[in-house]
Structure formats: structure tokens, C-alpha cells
Amino acid sequence: MREDGGVLVNQSTTKTTTGAGRVDREGLFIRFMRATEVDVRLLGMIAALLTIWVGFHLYGELVLGRGSFLTARNIWNLSVQTASIGVMATGMVLVIVTRHIDLSVGSILGFCAMMMAIIQVWILPEYLGLGHPLIWIIAVVSGLLIGALIGGFHGYLVAYLGIPAFIVTLGGLLVWRGAAFLLARGETISPVDSTFSLLGGGPYGSIGSTGSWVVGILICIGIVALMLVGRRQRQRYDFPLRPMWAEIFLGLVGCGVTVGFVMLVNSYPWPIGIVRQYAAANNLETPVKEIFISHGFAIPVLILIAVGIAMTFLTSRTRFGRYVFAIGGNPEAAELAGINTRWVTVKIFALMGFLCGLSAVIASARLNSATNNLGTLDELYVIAAAVIGGTSFAGGVGTIYGAVLGAIVMQSLQTGMVLIGFDAAIQQMVVGGVLVFAVWIDTMYRARAK
Amino acid sequence: MSDTTHNTPLVELRDISIAFGGIKAVDHASTDLFPGEVVALVGHNGAGKSTLIKILSGAYKRDSGKIFINGEEAQIENPRDAKRYGIETIYQTLAVADNVDAAANLYLGRELQTAWGTLDDIAMEAEARKVMGRLNPNFQRFKEPVSKLSGGQRQSVAIARAILFNARILIMDEPTAALGPQETEQVGDLIKQLKKEGIGIFLISHDIHDIFDLADRVTVMKNGQVVGYAKTSDVTKDEVLGMIIMGKCPPGAIPGPGALQTA
Numbered sequence A: 001m002r003e004d005g006g007v008l009v010n011q012s013t014t015k016t017t018t019g020a021g022r023v024d025r026e027g028l029f030i031r032f033m034r035a036t037e038v039d040v041r042l043l044g045m046i047a048a049l050l051t052i053w054v055g056f057h058l059y060g061e062l063v064l065g066r067g068s069f070l071t072a073r074n075i076w077n078l079s080v081q082t083a084s085i086g087v088m089a090t091g092m093v094l095v096i097v098t099r100h101i102d103l104s105v106g107s108i109l110g111f112c113a114m115m116m117a118i119i120q121v122w123i124l125p126e127y128l129g130l131g132h133p134l135i136w137i138i139a140v141v142s143g144l145l146i147g148a149l150i151g152g153f154h155g156y157l158v159a160y161l162g163i164p165a166f167i168v169t170l171g172g173l174l175v176w177r178g179a180a181f182l183l184a185r186g187e188t189i190s191p192v193d194s195t196f197s198l199l200g201g202g203p204y205g206s207i208g209s210t211g212s213w214v215v216g217i218l219i220c221i222g223i224v225a226l227m228l229v230g231r232r233q234r235q236r237y238d239f240p241l242r243p244m245w246a247e248i249f250l251g252l253v254g255c256g257v258t259v260g261f262v263m264l265v266n267s268y269p270w271p272i273g274i275v276r277q278y279a280a281a282n283n284l285e286t287p288v289k290e291i292f293i294s295h296g297f298a299i300p301v302l303i304l305i306a307v308g309i310a311m312t313f314l315t316s317r318t319r320f321g322r323y324v325f326a327i328g329g330n331p332e333a334a335e336l337a338g339i340n341t342r343w344v345t346v347k348i349f350a351l352m353g354f355l356c357g358l359s360a361v362i363a364s365a366r367l368n369s370a371t372n373n374l375g376t377l378d379e380l381y382v383i384a385a386a387v388i389g390g391t392s393f394a395g396g397v398g399t400i401y402g403a404v405l406g407a408i409v410m411q412s413l414q415t416g417m418v419l420i421g422f423d424a425a426i427q428q429m430v431v432g433g434v435l436v437f438a439v440w441i442d443t444m445y446r447a448r449a450k
Numbered sequence B: 001m002s003d004t005t006h007n008t009p010l011v012e013l014r015d016i017s018i019a020f021g022g023i024k025a026v027d028h029a030s031t032d033l034f035p036g037e038v039v040a041l042v043g044h045n046g047a048g049k050s051t052l053i054k055i056l057s058g059a060y061k062r063d064s065g066k067i068f069i070n071g072e073e074a075q076i077e078n079p080r081d082a083k084r085y086g087i088e089t090i091y092q093t094l095a096v097a098d099n100v101d102a103a104a105n106l107y108l109g110r111e112l113q114t115a116w117g118t119l120d121d122i123a124m125e126a127e128a129r130k131v132m133g134r135l136n137p138n139f140q141r142f143k144e145p146v147s148k149l150s151g152g153q154r155q156s157v158a159i160a161r162a163i164l165f166n167a168r169i170l171i172m173d174e175p176t177a178a179l180g181p182q183e184t185e186q187v188g189d190l191i192k193q194l195k196k197e198g199i200g201i202f203l204i205s206h207d208i209h210d211i212f213d214l215a216d217r218v219t220v221m222k223n224g225q226v227v228g229y230a231k232t233s234d235v236t237k238d239e240v241l242g243m244i245i246m247g248k249c250p251p252g253a254i255p256g257p258g259a260l261q262t263a
């Protein structure tokens, strides 16, 4: 099934390439890039990602005798593990675009997770009774709110008291981690509410085969609709149009990747133990071995997709987004243009905190508990994801899709290193090195682009 | 013009002072502006002209002094306050947002929105094309971030932004410094036209010919103080140069606190 998805993408690639094959070889690539408006950076990122994937798989195949990276199981897990970092990375884009930094995201995540665990395990069951359907909702809402408040407070310190974000959030890194420890006196709180735990994924926290197809088809319709609307707008105002073959190519790639991903997550079955449980609970007669239940999209992945769409909309279609980029490009000019730059800064950090709260939901639900070190070192992954995705420390430049891709790259590295048995010390060294390397690449890229 | 417009100035800056560290950038300076009038602020480099008008535009907070708009004391603490009073400013430093395009710059802070509260980029670009056409007909690069534009093009963007929103009071700090002869002439025509519409304009310029061509009055500053005020019809260019360079007040001018004391 997965192979089908792969072939679909390949076919579209070959088709289009031959379609435009009349042009001489040298001009072809440049022409292709211009027509599709794909930037080099995006291609580079995709190439890096594929290299990492194939590299880890081959390493497994050749050295360990068993390639386990490019399997439905691993990619499915990878998508779930990316969710938490990816959600925060979209917020980090805005922070870095406005020339700030947030080092406290991992600690805010830890603190929010601890608060939510306390609310749903220690406090609410006493009043509502264990497993009450309101418990998970109250827990999630308060987690998001606490995150937003903490972030907003950081933003206030940065914007109104003029303390550099580096210092405020470095302080926050220690303060909130410490606070989380104090709250639970260092204990791990578990298990979390059973509905809440679905937000972390797992067999029950996935939407199954049919649901995934529905989501996938909706996304494909969305892609095509966006392209049509865009084309009509350009036509109406006499703006230059993309060549038709480029439109079709982009549409096929978009839909192909979506469909391929749906097939992939659907080809990963529930583990036998869970199926047995399920069969017993539903009094199924069929022998357990013959039941194939697809995972489908995990809920955290759907959350990440939703956040990605919402944040893209926010940055490109709203005033707030425009102000973020204007401030990043020239803070003084933005202020003189009448933008309340301080208030925008507070909102950016509050949004960052909110997203940390959301990631805390995903991370603690996935673990089914809140532990003391939940989210430790996440700031590094999140910042690296944003930077790999093209967010520049010089300010004013960055994209949401880039950050999500960056998050996938970082998580792929992490997962791959675990799979081939690198220990934690080496993993840390690699992540640190990649972060520095990514910023260096970015600096070179911008120097060249000038 | 009616008597009331003559009696109540559109803007009155009274006894404004501001110091940066030890430097008294503006020292008890006063000036005023009537509707449909162009007042030139002149003086040597570092005289305090930009600083004075930045206080009016809300970019700096004054240490002391008062601002009156239409005879009523105005509370101007930041650029948003100033815009609320209909004050638009073209800064000497241009102050454009480099990484967004011309249309986004024109509407920065006051974006047009669709019925759903999203940005109406198409409408903004259409308006931008109109305004820019009036200023700089050669300008075509609407989709480019402003950082990719030439100095003069950036200046055109800054000017277009200021005239887009029906300002009552326009502050122009060396608006033509980077412009070519044709564009400079266009800005001159624009100033005359805005003047006819009853807009009051503070114009800062080092070009004495421009000043005599466009301004009704001059306010001369030296070392943060006002040397004197004069109608351009009552003084000669040389006399104004004398005020700027030596602080010497000619008979046709009203001396200010910074005038050279002749015992």
C-alpha cells in the first residue's frame, strides 16, 4: 500500500519533467523553479530530510542487518513524536522573526503538564468523580490558559520592562522547571484521565482508516480549492499566472503526498495485544490474527496539521501576522507607523506560551503521566526546527511550513539515532551541532542572496 | 481664509524642551502652523529640527512644553496619538518596514480588511498603485519588499504613506533629499496642492530655494533654540542664511530666545 503512494508521487514527477523536456538541460531546472515558485531552501530541506531517512534506513540495513527507519510503524511514530515539537516551532517562528528568543518553552511545557495532571488527577476527581467527561476539557483549557498567561507574562517583561528576551526566558527556563518540581514535590503524576490520554495518540487515540481518508480527501480538496481561488484572483487583477503544467505539478505533489501519507498511516495495524483486548471487549468471533485494524492519523498529528494551518493563516492573512513581520524587519519603523509594538510582543509570547500548553497536552497524554523532566531540552529542538525551516535570527523572515518541516527533520534525527542505538550523550552532541550548522547555512544563504 | 483660522493655529508648539543625556537637543522652542500654510523649519545640522517635529509626531516624549491642536491642549505620547490628531509624518530616516512590500507599507498600522477580518491585499495594492502613480509614475515594483527599492523609491513610498490618510497636519523632514529632479518637482506640486486643500505642513529642508518657493513662513533653529520667525515675503534668502549661520535676526523677523543678542 505504501509503495502505491510512493509510485503515485514518482509518476507525477516523471510526467511533468518529460512534459517540459523541450528546454535545454541547463535552463530546465531554473525554469522549473521559477514556474513553480518553489524556493531552493524548501528543496534543500526536503533533500536533507530524504537523505536522513534513507541514510538511517540503509545504516540499519547494512550495519545492523535490519533497516527499520522506512517502515510504516516508524514513520507513524515519527509523525506522533514530531507533533509536540512542531506545534511549538510554529510559535517560535514568530518569536525569532521579531528578533527575540524563547528558551523557556520546554519548562513551560513541563509546568503546564504538571498543572494539568494535578487538576485532572488530584483535584477534579474529588468533585466530579473519576472519569467525568468534563475533566479532560477543564484540564486542557486550564493548561492552554496557564501557558498563555506565562508566555504573556514573559512578553510583558520583555516589551514593557525592556528586559532582553534571552534573559527573561533563560530565567523562565529555571523558574518554571523548578515550579513544576515544587508543585508535585518531584513526583510523577499518573495515570491521566482516559479521554485526555487519547490526545497523545496510540491505537485508541487515532482516527482509523475511514477517518484518515476523510481527512486526507478534505486536505486534497483544500489544496485544489486554494490553487483555483489563487489562480482566479491573479487572473482578475491581471497578475502573471503560473504555467498550467506547474500548477498541475504542484497540485499532484500536494495531493500525492497527502494520499501517500494516508495510505502509510492506514497500513500500520494495531498491535496484536490491543486487537485481542478490542476483540474481547466487542465479542468478535473472528480469530484475532485475521483482524487488521489501521491506526490511521494519530490525534497529535491532526493537532499539528490544524495548528500549522491556523498559524499560516494568522501570519499571512491577518493584521497581527503582518505586524509581526513588519516589526521583525524594522522595529523602529513599525512603531512610528503606529503599531503598538509592545502589545504585539506580549501577544507573540502569549501565543508561544499557549502553544507550549498545547504541546504539554500532547506530551503528557502520550506518556500518560506528567513527569518532572517532561520537555527538557525541547527549547533546543524547537529553536533548531524554526531555524532549519528558514527562520532568520536577523529578523523579519520565517515561515510556518518551514518550521514544521524543520521539526520533522529534528525528530527524524532523534528517532534515527535512537533506532541505531546512539546513546543520549551522542544524541545531544548531534542536536547541538546541527543547530549551529543550520544557523551557519542560513547566514551563508542570506549573504549569497543579497 | 476666515478670521478664525487666522486666530487659532492648527498646531502650536509652546516652550518645548527635550534633552538627550546632557545635550539640550531642543531648548524652549515654540512655533505654530495655520491651516493651508507651509512653515519651513530650518537650521544647521544638529540644530534640533527633527527632534522638535518628532515630539509633535509622538516619536519622542518631551521633557517639558505643551502642544495645542486647534487651540486645545493635545496629549501626544506616541505615534498612534499623533495620528489620531491627523498628524502624518515623513521621517528623515524614512522609517519604512523593509521586508514587506510597498502596499503593505502604505497601510502599515491601518490595513484594509475584508468582511472576514482578513487582510485585503488586493484592495490595498490597487490603492497603492493610485497614490504612487500620483507621486512617481515610473514606479512599478509593488510586489517587492521595500528593502529592494532604491533610496528615492523608498522615499516615494514614505511620502505616499503620509498623504494616503487625509492628514490635517503633515510633517515632512527633508522629503526630497533622495529624489531626482522630476520627482522633486512632483513633491513640490504635491505640497502646493495639499496646501490648497487646507492642510498645514511643516517642511524641513536645507534647500533655501525650495523654502522660498514653497513656504509661507520660516522658523529658524540653532543649537536647539529658535533664532527667529519670519514670513518669507518679509526677508531675503541671505537674511535667512544669516539667521541660520550666525543667529542674527534681521528687521523683518521676530526674534526668538536663540537670537544673537546685540547689545
Ligand SMILES: Nc1ncnc2c1ncn2[C@@H]1O[C@H](COP(=O)(O)OP(=O)(O)OP(=O)(O)O)[C@@H](O)[C@H]1O
Pocket (backbone or CB within 6 Å): B020, B023, B024, B025, B043, B044, B045, B046, B047, B048, B049, B050, B051, B052, B092
Ligand atoms: N535619539 C537621540 N539620542 C541622542 N541624541 C540625539 C538623538 N536624536 C538627536 N540627538 C541630538 O540632538 C541634536 C539635534 O538633532 P536633530 O536630529 O534634531 O538635528 P537636525 O536639526 O534634524 O539636524 P539635520 O539637519 O542634520 O537633520 C543633535 O545634537 C543630536 O546629536
Ligand SMILES: [Mg+2]
Pocket (backbone or CB within 6 Å): B049, B050, B051, B092, B173
Ligand atoms: Mg534632521
